[in-house]
Amino acid sequence: xxxxxxxxxxxxxxxxxxxxxxxxxxxxxxxxxxxxxxxxxxxxxxxxxxxxxxxxxxxxxxxxxxxxxxxxxxxxxxxxxxxxxxxxxxxxxxxxxxxxxxxxxxxxxxxxxxxxxxxxxxxxxxxxxxxxxxxxxxxxxxxxxxxxxxxxxxxxxxxxxxxxxxxxxxxxxxxxxxxxxxxxxxxxxxxxxxxxxxxxxxxxxxxxxxxxxxxxxxxxxxxxxxxxxxxxxxxxxxxxxxxxxxxxxxxxxxxxxxxxxxxxxxxxxxxxxxxxxxxxxxxxxxxxxxxxxxxxxxxxxxxxxxxxxxxxxxxxxxxxxxxxx
Amino acid sequence: xxxxxxxxxxxxxxxxxxxxxxxxxxxxxxxxxxxxxxxxxxxxxxxxxxxxxxxxxxxxxxxxxxxxxxxxxxxxxxxxxxxxxxxxxxxxxxxxxxxxxxxxxxxxxxxxxxxxxxxxxxxxxxxxxxxxxxxxxxxxxxxxxxxxxxxxxxxxxxxxxxxxxxxxxxxxxxxxxxxxxxxxxxxxxxxxxxxxxxxxxxxxxxxxxxxxxxxxxxxxxxxxxxxxxxxxxxxxxxxxxxxxxxxxxxxxxxxxxxxxxxxxxxx
Numbered sequence: 001x002x003x004x005x006x007x008x009x010x011x012x013x014x015x016x017x018x019x020x021x022x023x024x025x026x027x028x029x030x031x032x033x034x035x036x037x038x039x040x041x042x043x044x045x046x047x048x049x050x051x052x053x054x055x056x057x058x059x060x061x062x063x064x065x066x067x068x069x070x071x072x073x074x075x076x077x078x079x080x081x082x083x084x085x086x087x088x089x090x091x092x093x094x095x096x097x098x099x100x101x102x103x104x105x106x107x108x109x110x111x112x113x114x115x116x117x118x119x120x121x122x123x124x125x126x127x128x129x130x131x132x133x134x135x136x137x138x139x140x141x142x143x144x145x146x147x148x149x150x151x152x153x154x155x156x157x158x159x160x161x162x163x164x165x166x167x168x169x170x171x172x173x174x175x176x177x178x179x180x181x182x183x184x185x186x187x188x189x190x191x192x193x194x195x196x197x198x199x200x201x202x203x204x205x206x207x208x209x210x211x212x213x214x215x216x217x218x219x220x221x222x223x224x225x226x227x228x229x230x231x232x233x234x235x236x237x238x239x240x241x242x243x244x245x246x247x248x249x250x251x252x253x254x255x256x257x258x259x260x261x262x263x264x265x266x267x268x269x270x271x272x273x274x275x276x277x278x279x280x281x282x283x284x285x286x287x288x289x290x291x292x293x294x295x296x297x298x299x300x301x302x303x304x305x306x307x308x309x310x311x312x313x314x315x316x317x318x319x320x321x322x323x324x325x
Numbered sequence: 326x327x328x329x330x331x332x333x334x335x336x337x338x339x340x341x342x343x344x345x346x347x348x349x350x351x352x353x354x355x356x357x358x359x360x361x362x363x364x365x366x367x368x369x370x371x372x373x374x375x376x377x378x379x380x381x382x383x384x385x386x387x388x389x390x391x392x393x394x395x396x397x398x399x400x401x402x403x404x405x406x407x408x409x410x411x412x413x414x415x416x417x418x419x420x421x422x423x424x425x426x427x428x429x430x431x432x433x434x435x436x437x438x439x440x441x442x443x444x445x446x447x448x449x450x451x452x453x454x455x456x457x458x459x460x461x462x463x464x465x466x467x468x469x470x471x472x473x474x475x476x477x478x479x480x481x482x483x484x485x486x487x488x489x490x491x492x493x494x495x496x497x498x499x500x501x502x503x504x505x506x507x508x509x510x511x512x513x514x515x516x517x518x519x520x521x522x523x524x525x526x527x528x529x530x531x532x533x534x535x536x537x538x539x540x541x542x543x544x545x546x547x548x549x550x551x552x553x554x555x556x557x558x559x560x561x562x563x564x565x566x567x568x569x570x571x572x573x574x575x576x577x578x579x580x581x582x583x584x585x586x587x588x589x590x591x592x
Contacts, residue, residue: 070420071420072588094420108335110342118331119335124422
C-alpha cells in the first residue's frame with residue numbers, strides 16, 4: 001500500500017552568529033549549511049497496519065510525513081502510495097489520505113466547526129448520505145455534540161484537536177497520517193482519540209501512521225514501530241520484539257511485614273528499601289523472576305507483590321543511546 | 326467547480342461578519358470622496374486650459390471609485406494567505422485535492438465581493454442625493470450600464486490575477502511588505518487612482534494604457550461617466566480578457582514552480 005524507497009532530503013539552512021555585526025555581515029555573505037534531513041529511508045506498509053513512527057526531536061519524522069502527503073519533494077528516491085507518487089500526483093493522491101498536524105489547524109477559526117466541516121465536504125465532493133453517516137460516527141465517538149456549533153477560536157486545545165481529527169476523516173481516507181495527534185491533550189481526550197483511532201482501524205481498515213513522543217500512544221495503538229534518528233532508519237519491526245530485546249531488567253515491588261535485614265539475592269539490585277517495602281531490579285537475562293519471588297518469600301512475610309516492565313520510554317532512551325542519536 | 330464555489334461562499338460569509346468595519350469604511354470613503362471633489366473643483370475653477378474630461382464626469386468617477394473601492398484597490402490584502410506562507414500553515418492547504426491557485430483566487434474574490442457589497446449601495450445611494458453638480462447620476466443609456474457592469478466584473482477578476490502575483494512573490498521574499506508597497510504605489514498611480522488618467526500628460530497616458538492597472542477601475546468608471554465611447558469600451562473588454570489570461574496563466578505557472586520548491590519546516 002505504501003512503498004518508500006531510498007528517500008533522501010536535504011535542507012539548506014542559513015546560519016550566522018548572534019549579534020548585530022554578524023547580522024550585517026550576513027547581508028552580504030550568507031552562509032548556508034546543508035542539513036541531511038532524510039538519508040536513504042525505505043520501508044513499506046500494508047493495508048490496515050498502525051505504525052508508530054518515532055524518533056527524537058529533529059529526526060525527520062515530520063519530513064517523512066510531509067513527503068508522504070505530497071507537501072515536500074524529496075531530492076531523490078521514490079514513494080508510491082496506492083500506486084501514486086505524492087508530490088507528482090498531489091491532487092489525486094490527497095483524496096486518499098487524511099492528515100492531522102497536531103500543532104497546526106485546518107479549521108477556519110472564525111466560523112463554527114460545522115461550517116468548516118461543510119466546506120470540507122464540498123472540497124472532497126462527499127455525498128450527503130456519506131457525510132451524514134461519517135459525521136454521526138465521528139460526533140459520537142469523539143464526543144463532539146456540544147462543540148460543533150461553537151466557533152473554532154473559542155474551543156480549548158483538546159476540543160480543537162478532536163475536531164481536527166474529525167475533519168481529517170470526513171472523506172473516509174484509506175490512509176491517515178497523524179503528526180503528534182495527542183500533543184497537549186488531557187487524559188480523557190487522549191483516551192477518546194486513541195480508542196477512536198483503534199476503532200476506525202478495525203472497522204474501516206484505515207492504515208494509520210502516527211508520530212508521537214508519547215510512548216503510551218505507541219503502546220496503546222501501534223503493533224509496529226519504525227525508529228529513525230538523524231535522518232536514518234534504525235529499527236523497523238514489532239514493538240513486542242523490541243521489548244524482548246531491550247528489556248533486561250524487571251522491577252519487583254514487595255510490600256511486606258517488618259523486615260530489617262539486608263537482602264542479598266543473585267543478579268538482583270535493591271533500588272529502595274523501607275521496613276515494610278522493598279523495590280528490587282532483577283536481571284531477567286540471568287535469572288527468572290519467579291525464582292527471585294520464591295527466595296523472597298522464604299526470607300519475609302509478603303502481603304503484596306508487583307512485577308513491572310520498565311516503561312517504554314526507558315527502552316527508547318536506551319535505543320537512542322545505543323544508536324548515538 | 327463546486328469546491329471553489331464553497332471556498333468563495335465561505336470567504337464571503339466570513340467577511341460579511343465585519344459590518345462595523347464596513348460602516349466606518351463608508352464614512353471614510355465619503356470623506357475621501359469630498360476631498361477629491363474639492364481638489365478638482367479648485368483645479369477646474371482656476372485653470373486656464375480646458376481639461377479633456379468635464380467636471381461632472383469626473384465627479385461620477387470619484388463616487389464610483391469610492392463605492393467600489395474593494396473591487397479595485399490593490400492594497401487590500403488577505404493576511405491569512407501571508408500567514409499561511411510564512412508560518413507553514415500552507416501544509417494543510419496542500420493536502421486538499423484542490424488547485425491552490427483557484428482556491429486562493431476564490432478566497433480573494435469572496436473577500437473583495439463581501440467588502441464591496443457591504444459598502445457600495447449606501448455610498449451610491451447617498452451620492453445620488455447630493456446637490457448638483459456633486460451628485461451621482463444614472464448613465465446616459467442602458468448599453469452604457471451593461472458595458473460598465475461587464476468591465477467592472479472583468480476588472481475585479483483582473484485585480485485578483487494581479488494580486489495573486491503579489492501573493493506568490495511572498496513564497497520567495499517571505500515578507501509581504503515590499504511587494505505590496507511597490508505594487509501599491511505604482512499600481513495605484515498607473516491605474517489612475519491618484520490622478521485621473523484624463524488629466525495626465527499624453528506620454529504618461531500612453532504608458533497607463535499599455536499596462537493592466539487602469540483596466541480595473543479607470544475603465545469601467547469612465548464608461549459609466551460617458552467619457553469612454555462604446556466602441557472603445559468593447560475593444561477594452563478584449564484588452565481586459567487578454568490581461569486576465571496572461572496574468573492568470575503566468576501566475577498559475579509561477580505558483581506551480583513555487584510549490585515545488587516549498588519547504589515547510591518544523592512540526
